[in-house]
Amino acid sequence: MNDMSTIDTSVLSGGISIQGLRKRYHQHDVFKSIDLNVERGTFVCLLGPSGCGKTTLLRCLAGLIKPDAGLIGICGQAVYDGATAHFVEPENRALGMVFQNYALWPHMTVRKNIKYPLDRHRIPSRESDARIQKIARLVGIEALLDRYPAQISGGQQQRVALARALVNEPKMLLLDEPLSNLDASLRAQLRRDLRQVHERLGMTTVLVTHDQEEAAALADLVVVMLDGGIVQKGRYEEIMTEPANKTVARFVGxxxxxxxxxxxxxxxxxxxxxxxxxxxxxxxxxxxxxxxxxxxxxxxxxxxxxxxxxxxxxxxxxxxxxxxxxxxxxxxxxxxxxxxxxxxxxxxxxxxxxxxxxxxxxxxxxxxxx
Ligand SMILES: Nc1ncnc2c1ncn2[C@@H]1O[C@H](COP(=O)(O)OP(=O)(O)OP(=O)(O)O)[C@@H](O)[C@H]1O
Ligand SMILES: [Mg+2]
Known part of the structure; x- marks a missing residue:
């Protein structure tokens, strides 16, 4: 059960609230104290150079990494509180995730891959069949359901990974550079698809990217990280017109x-x-x-x-x-x-x-x- 006694519940009403989040590895702080509040339904892009802590922050949100201190609330639920050692396991955070290598199971068909999270939640098969059809239609892979990952293209695998992340109707979608392995035209196509999926389903989405064009096209809110801290947040246009320092200025072109x-x-x-x-x-x-x-x-x-x-x-x-x-x-x-x-x-x-x-x-x- 959540221990809400130590938590300022007003900050939990939004999509994501992070307070004083700290993560260190071997005496080295990846980040010391991250604070971030994001309203429900926002499309957030985490932008920043290699090694600045984007993946670490995403994995803390997902529950795949335990932070060292601070507080994380997702859609009204405290999922981590360092003060009380409260920690909600990843499978109980109502999240969908797509990581850079999108890790489909090679020995399962596309249908089985998408069904996997539904089976873990013991969704009855009639309902799960209907959900798979619906999500496959949404991301345009209906014709591929009986193929194996090795029999479809990189862009199609990407869509399958997205379908698998969405099939459980998550409250939040976490995407770690999901488009980086794709060629330019496919990236542009999937970028449009992602935005459309987000608009239709309306869940809070956090996308990690190196790519300013991606941030410009997708983000309601851009969060720029440098050396483990958030240096600026705002609409993409705001960051373009008022970069906070020279590193951000260089980063946005x-x-x-x-x-x-x-x-x-x-x-x-x-x-x-x-x-x-x-x-x-x-x-x-x-x-x-x-x-x-x-x-x-x-x-x-x-x-x-x-x-x-x-x-x-x-x-x-x-x-x-x-x-x-x-x-x-x-x-x-x-x-x-x-x-x-x-x-x-x-x-x-x-x-x-x-x-x-x-x-x-x-x-x-x-x-x-x-
Ligand atoms: N398991 C680990 N053990 C020790 N150090 C780690 C570990 N994971 C990440 N780090 C370090 O933490 C820092 C942040 O890593 P992270 O993967 O979050 O960066 P990133 O912003 O996602 O970079 P990239 O854009 O290259 O993916 C790096 O300096 C990295 O070397
Ligand atoms: Mg990373």
Missing amino acids: YDNLLPVSILRQEDGVTQMRTDGGEVIWVNRNPYGGDSAKQLLALRGDSLSISETRIENALSGHIRRRTSLGHTVEVELDCSGNSLIARVPATQVSSIETQNVWVGFDTSSPLVPIN
């Missing part, structure tokens, strides 16, 4: 972080000076933090290159051009700072001089230097 000195900010405009002495501005106010030195975060594909002077631009020196087909990657030196621009091939094909002006998007964010 700002290839260039240019040091600048802030001169002034008023009426929604921040004026700054580059290392090259150019005075430039962005339509941003306030900028991140209050330090006079900041980093202007610029996406390579938001830059433009011109031979003639343009307003509000950086002076640069072309070091190298690399053709990427329709676009060219141009490596520039801007007063000792290296800058990468990705511009249409037509924009630079006629440029012969090495000294150019680099235009940028005036909605680019500023991030703290440390």
Whole structure:
């Protein structure tokens, strides 16, 4: 039975609530104190570099790893409480899970694979047949039910794993990079399917991914982890427009972080000076933090290159051009700072001089230097 006496029940009303969660291995903290509240029905993407603790956090939610301290509540139920050693076994957490290698049983047909969790819960066979049909239709594998995993493609195996995770009508779906083994077009297809399944069934979903495109397409809430801590959470657009620090900025695709000195900010405009002495501005106010030195975060594909002077631009020196087909990657030196621009091939094909002006998007964010 749940011991609710030590738990602040107000935090359990949502989909997931995590408080002060700690996990260590051999004196090394994977995370020290994670706090996260997620409303029921939210599609969450856990984003972060390799080794930052995403899988560990997901496995703590699933109950496959026992944390060292803290509290986890799932859909109103305390499933872990470090203070009282309360721990709910994975099979009693009403979860569906798909892991990276999706581990189907090779000696069972697709139907048997999907049926497995139903048998574990002793669902009568008439009901289980109906549920298998329904879920197979939902993920588009009705025609494959009598084949073995080795007789279907990677993308189809992925759908079977998803069907198996969903067949017990979980309150929460946990997905650890389930699309990473697939080619680009199949990923895009399954990404759409995942979103659709989520919209139809409405369960809280946590997806671990390295892929910003996946996060952008799927997430209601993006949680960015770095070195075992949550550094930022919000809608994908919020994280894109206001990255909390330079690592997050790089992670969401700002290839260039240019040091600048802030001169002034008023009426929604921040004026700054580059290392090259150019005075430039962005339509941003306030900028991140209050330090006079900041980093202007610029996406390579938001830059433009011109031979003639343009307003509000950086002076640069072309070091190298690399053709990427329709676009060219141009490596520039801007007063000792290296800058990468990705511009249409037509924009630079006629440029012969090495000294150019680099235009940028005036909605680019500023991030703290440390
Ligand atoms: N069983 C274990 N024993 C010791 N250390 C572990 C164990 N499992 C994970 N770790 C360590 O904990 C840290 C977080 O690992 P985790 O698998 O959660 O990372 P991740 O964010 O999922 O990375 P990836 O994106 O590469 O999958 C890593 O430094 C890892 O080496
Ligand atoms: Mg992982």
